[in-house]
Amino acid sequence: MVFYMPGRSGSSPLDEASRAPLVDSLTPPEVVSELDRFIVGQTDAKRAVAIALRNRWRRRQLPAPLADEVLPKNILMIGPTGVGKTEIARRLARLTGSPFLKIEATKYTEVGYVGRDCESMIRDLVELSLEMLRQQKRQEIGQAAARSVEDRLLEALAAPHAPGFGSEPARERVEAREKLRARLRSGELEEEIVEIELSESAPPAFKIAGGPGMEEIDVRLGEMMPGMFGSRSRKRRMKVAEARPLLQAEEEERRLDRQDLAREAIARTEQSGIVFLDELDKIAGAQSGHGPDVSRQGVQRDLLPIVEGTIVQTKHGQVRTDHILFIAAGAFHVAKPSDLIPEMQGRFPIRVELDRLDKNDFERILREPENSLIKQYQALLEVDGVELQLTEAAVTEIATLADDVNRRTEDIGARRLATVLERLLEPVLFDAPLKVNGRVVIDAPDVRSILDAVYQQQDLARYVL
Ligand SMILES: Nc1ncnc2c1ncn2[C@@H]1O[C@H](COP(=O)(O)OP(=O)(O)OP(=O)(O)O)[C@@H](O)[C@H]1O
């Protein structure tokens, strides 16, 4: 059976140049192979998120009445600590360019109690979406803005240098200006002091710290009563090099339409937003009817409508949560998915289990990912002129040791590699570049001799590895 054509083989589908803002049009195999660049194994989880992502793109291609019917199938990732749950979600977010919020379920408290209420996650998501959009738009209008910035700089530069500037014949004025422009572009005027007029930052805003559900309501008087404060501006003197970024930001902001931005940010949130709900197991509790369980269930109840689809008020407008994708994760060691309230269980129909990582996975995690820990340490040490090399045998030894410590003490998954490597490289990290420089080769016996002393004493291993 062939489901898809290999298509664009060779380079990865996401070359830097094609890192477009919204790419949830990636096919599932493409998503998986992108995730493979950073995460070892966990194929089920990768496939599940890839399909979920593709399904929302598929949905958007459907005619309107049907598209409204198709709701996202939320995913529950179940697996021990340190095996890649958060990492998968994090990478997915970077890949898609969708507004993506990662939050811990434990951060929320039931409505009526002091703390953050669940709806604030949607408000946060909209803020995020808005910020992403603003960045993107600013890039689009950057060039046009830069031209205005240049003109403003020329004006500021011309003013003190040619007092009679305005009275000269038009042709000469233009010529002088073009000469100045050439000099500005060549970079020779960067140190010149200019006086520029910058508009003052936003009009006064008051944060009203209200009761539950009322947090973060800022009242921007300027927005409520436009014209009342006017747009004040202030003259400042500074170097051309310092003025340019300030003017650029101002010109870009001036070209953005706040209302359009807000409308589009909300549309994006509704259509392609992803919320990653970490530690969901921590708010699951067998029903006992009193103690902390009551408030846990309260949080679940508050979460439910949001996951199910509701309308949340934000300061930028109303947001419908129907098509937002929720990916929940948790170890579910103590509490089981069945300890969640039934409605909540039903909201996360796709269950994927992530596997415990063993010695073989650790070897691959050390060797393969583009950002592997070893590569990170190598890059760091290179700054100090040290070329770090670990032999294949050394890598195997580290993986074996990490797995062993995980079994003997507590299984913290791939995080163990970080503690082991840090311990192993401590001498080099400390002594580079003064006592250690040039090439440093670490072989299996070195790994053993450095780590054995710690490792042999179980109590010590518990603390330092
Ligand atoms: N399969 C894997 N491949 C590569 N790196 C991994 C893998 N699993 C975990 N890691 C690395 O281990 C660290 C911890 O992983 P992550 O944050 O995803 O754990 P988690 O599953 O979310 O655990 P927890 O339940 O404690 O939140 C990260 O730095 C991640 O890069």
Ligand SMILES: [Mg+2]
């Ligand atoms: Mg996590």
